[in-house]
Amino acid sequence: MGMGKLVCEVKINGEDVVKALTTATGINVGIFLKTQPGVGKPFWYWSSIPAGTVIAADFTNAPIVSSDVNANNAAIAAITVDPADVLTYAT
């Protein structure tokens, strides 16, 4: 697993906001997901997404972070949705 874009809710200054995080090259994203956004939370993950500032996402069919690292990585591999179909960008 390598660098990519993780879209999820993160808490900044006490407020939950949707952000696109750049994951570091080489990390096990399945492990990192347990910290951000955390077990039980929805997320999207792609190797890249269109440029721009993500301000919202439709998590209706998004995978949910599991406490099982392998399950998380399998969920990432199973993502087939196009980022443009579920992400909202700032204009």
Next chain:
Amino acid sequence: MSRFVISGESISVQSGSLVYCDTLENFVLDYGVAAPALPGGAVCQLYEPGVRHAYSDGSNVIAGGELPWSFGDDAISVLSDLIATRAARIGADVIPEPDGSVGSRRPVLVAASLAVNVAGGDIPSMAGVYNIGAAIYLDVGLYMMFFINPLSSPDYFPVLQDGAHAFEVVDQQTDYLIVQARDAGGSAVDVPRFSVQIFMF
């Protein structure tokens, strides 16, 4: 355990975790007095206060020494000074004995990213990481980094650098760090690449 050892032309004085080791010639410079000459035929001396004091020819013990032995006891009693004198002589840093007090504990690297790249209003990549899993471009010069495993306390020490700009810590929590890069005039500015190292005691 404490011990005073001469082996050939070298000498070592030890007490607990403190160790002095050098040549007999340099011992005179550091201690001010030469170690007593070994008896004829001896090339090694081992003195352990209250335990043993023996001379050997390198293979076998050939004689015993005084027990207690005042010269060895005196050298052991000023071991910290002996080490400090040697360190000053050779220009080495004196590492304080780790006793748990402030000033004697080494900082521990708990997270790092040695290459956070910034371009086009985004962080396109980051590499060389240790316990930093991801980052967000929040605004001009404003970057947020997330730890893979939350730190035990928010009282950590971030060290940021890019070689040209000043960095200000905006917020530091156990699970993330937000920093702001500024130019010489104090204005927020994007830097092409920076590194961050985070230490705790």
